[in-house]
Amino acid sequence: MTAATPEVSIADTVRWLHDEGLVRLAGVAEQAPGIIAAYTVEVATGTVVAHPVAGSGGGSDVITVAADDLPHPVGTAKRLVIVGVTTSEALLVVDLAATLAMSINADYPEEAARSWVMQLMLNSEVTVTTNCTEVAIGSSPRLRQSFIPGSGALIVNVDDGRPPVTAITLNATGDGPDHLEFELDGTGEMYLGARFWALRHVMRIEDEAWSALAERLDSESGGPPVGSVADYSVRSQSSQRLSEGTR
Numbered sequence: 001m002t003a004a005t006p007e008v009s010i011a012d013t014v015r016w017l018h019d020e021g022l023v024r025l026a027g028v029a030e031q032a033p034g035i036i037a038a039y040t041v042e043v044a045t046g047t048v049v050a051h052p053v054a055g056s057g058g059g060s061d062v063i064t065v066a067a068d069d070l071p072h073p074v075g076t077a078k079r080l081v082i083v084g085v086t087t088s089e090a091l092l093v094v095d096l097a098a099t100l101a102m103s104i105n106a107d108y109p110e111e112a113a114r115s116w117v118m119q120l121m122l123n124s125e126v127t128v129t130t131n132c133t134e135v136a137i138g139s140s141p142r143l144r145q146s147f148i149p150g151s152g153a154l155i156v157n158v159d160d161g162r163p164p165v166t167a168i169t170l171n172a173t174g175d176g177p178d179h180l181e182f183e184l185d186g187t188g189e190m191y192l193g194a195r196f197w198a199l200r201h202v203m204r205i206e207d208e209a210w211s212a213l214a215e216r217l218d219s220e221s222g223g224p225p226v227g228s229v230a231d232y233s234v235r236s237q238s239s240q241r242l243s244e245g246t247r
Contacts (some may be wrong), residue, residue, distance in 0.1 A: 001172055003016065006150075008043060008044065008046075009086055010043055010091070011198050013043050013046075014082060014091065015202065016092065017082060017091065018119070018122060019075040021067075021070075022067070022077035022080045022093065023042070023073040023075060023076060023077050023095070024070040024071055024072070024073050025039050025070065025077075025080060025093060026075060026076065026077055026078045026080060026116070026147060027052075027070065027071030027072070028048070028050050028063070028071060029050075029078075029095065030071075031052065031071065031079065032052065034052040034053060035051055035052060035053040035098050036050045036051065036053070036063075036095060036096065036098065037051055037052065037053045037094070037095060037098045037099070037192045037193070037195065038050075038051045038092060038094045038098075038190075038192055038195065038197075039051065039080075039087060039092075039093040039095075040088075040090040040091065040092055040093070040197070041090055041091045041093065042088075042090045043085075043089050043090060043091065046066065046067035046068075047064065047065075047066060047067070048064070048065045048066070048067060048070060049062050049063070049065075049090075050062060050063040050064075050065070051195055052091075053098055053162070053192075053193065054158055054193055054194055054195075056088065058174075061153065063138060069118060069178055072190075076107065076123045076124075076125055077119075077122065077123050078095070078097055078123065078125075078158075078160060078162075079095060079096035079097040079120065079126070079158055079160055079166060080094070080095050080096075081093065081096060081115075081116045081119045081120060082115075082119060082120075082201050083116075083180060083190055083199070083202065083203060084182075084188065084190070084199040084201050084202040084203050085111075085199060085200055085201040085203075086197050086198060086199055086200065087198045087199070087200045092190060092197050092199065094190070095237070096116075096120075096158055096166040096168070097160070097166060098192075099163070099166060099178040099192070100164055100166065100167065100190050101166075101167050101169070101176050101178065102167070102168045102169070102176075102178045102180075103168065103169040103170070103171070103172035103175070103176060103178070103179040103180070104168060104169075104170055104171070104179070104180045104182075105127075105172065105179060105180070105181045106171070106180075106181065106182045106183070106188075107173055107183075107184055108147055108184075109170040109171050110132060110134040110135050110154075110170060110179060110204055111133060111204035111206055112182060112203065112204045112209075113130075113132070113156055113170060114134075114135055114204065114205040114210050114221075115203040116156075116168070117130075117135060117143055117156065117158075118205065120158060120242065121142060121143060121205060121217075122162065125160045125161055126142070126158060126159070126160045127141075127142050127159050127160075127222050128142065128143045128144075128157065128158055128159075129144055129145075129146050129148070129156075129157045129159070129246060130143075130144075130145060130146070130154070130155060130156040130157065131143070131145065131146065131147060131148045131154060131155055132155070132156065132170060133155040134144060135156060136217055137214045137218055138214065138215055139218060139220035140217060140218065143217075145184070149152065153169050153170070153171070153172065154169070154170040154171070155167055155168065155169055155170075155174070156168040156170070158174070174244065175191075175192045177191065177192070178192050178193065179191050180202070182199070182202040182204075183232075185233055186200075186201050186202050187199060187200055187201070187202070188192070188202040
């Protein structure tokens with residue numbers, strides 16, 4: 001009798017991405033002829049689809065790769081972040097380096113911004129500067145609050161030493177081509193130029209979890225442990241099934 005193949009959960013896939021998957025996706029971008037804006041990773045099969053930026057020189061056709069055929073993990077994850085789970089049960093990963101200006105629009109946009117910056121903190125090359133008190137962490141030298149000249153909006157600047165810096169605006173006054181929108185129930189939509197994904201669950205870190213995580217990080221040196229980012233980002237009061245998947 002053939003043993004049943006264990007079912008892969010969303011939380012399992014998130015942890016794999018933070019362990020090595022994001023670095024391997026960054027390797028795909030290095031080999032692609034154009035700029036890759038985003039990736040989808042099917043939870044059930046592990047199939048990866050890379051979505052190029054239209055007009056970036058390599059055409060607009062997607063690139064499909066099996067997870068086992070991804071490049072070996074060398075280097076860092078750069079500015080890749082997991083945004084959420086699509087309605088087709090795939091994890092959506094966005095490369096923030098592929099855009100100069102991104103916005104997050106929601107009643108509480110800082111919840112998604114927290115998830116993004118915590119993931120970025122796993123890359124020791126990344127420094128985040130923000131004028132949003134709800135995203136900065138105490139004395140952290142890599143995730144700090146600072147005045148940002150010329151801006152009346154809440155901004156999160158992401159810098160990995162490779163110009164230009166990515167500027168993320170919380171509740172921008174106008175919708176640019178690259179933006180995330182999400183509702184109180186955690187559903188949302190991601191727009192990257194002409195590309196669009198419907199999300200049944202946006203990764204975010206709510207106030208109670210953020211307070212605990214921020215206190216922990218403020219007392220430690222270095223970035224957050226991989227497991228803590230995976231757990232806090234996947235949890236949501238409005239999505240019990242995802243919460244159970246982290247246990």
